[in-house]
Amino acid sequence: MRIVLIGAPGGGKGTQAKMLIEKYGIPQISTGDLLREAVAAGSPLGMRAKQAMDAGQLVSDDIVLDMIRERLAKPDAKKGFILDGFPRNLAQAGALDKMLEKIGGGLQTALHLDVDFDVLMKRLTGRRTCTACGQMYNVYFGPSRVEGVCDKCGGKLMQRSDDNEATIGNRLKVYENQTAPLIDYYRKQGKLRTVQGLGEIKGIFNSIVKVLESLPSAKSAVAKSPAAPAKKKTAKKKAGKKKAGKKKVAKKAGKKKAKKTAKGKPKAAKKKAGKKKPAKSAKVKKKGKKKGKKKNKKKGKK
């Protein structure tokens, strides 16, 4: 099972991922964890990542993809993986597809755990933590018996400073903006599966399992993928041979463009305006000339 997991912060993605790991015996691959591990281990990729981070830069997609590829080569990923936190944008999604195709195991599904914006707001802004024992509560979904007081130890409950509405609303909007194109991308590939992330954790998990077990079987997906890179090679060769053909296409495209602009009607009116105002800049005059030429071309063709 080769899955990309898409879900908002606070949407319960982590919990579901853990349950999937147990059920299917496949690893969850979080790019955040990979980065931390690689840096800590001082591997060549980790060093490159550290350089970027020390310079205050984002770690490049290439480095992250290399890390994912290394991780996928480990034996526990033979049966599949759950990718979490990557891709975050279209460029990364495309690069991931290419990389997976090369190693012969494209994604089977992008699993989207969909949770209503208002519910997410409540889950995140409602969080309260005991300052004494660390017990967590939620004022909407799992409140303490007495407001602001821990059931277990009587300690004071606090809200984390970054759990306020403005910050969280902002985070969620950033997430939605980032995710919308990805969802579209996987939908077009026919790989998107959406599960509503509302209700009991177990019920959501059952829905996810149902979706996963109705996917085209893992075996057939693996069998298909090795053929893909071979096709690409021949395509490239052809492209090389047909260089002349490409040029022709480009020329054609150019002509089409010219035609299109020539078709626009309001030209005559603009021209007249130009004549009425002879004092206008040279730019206008030039434009007029160009348009004239194009018109001539069109006439010539006819």
Ligand SMILES: [Zn+2]
């Ligand atoms: Zn407590």
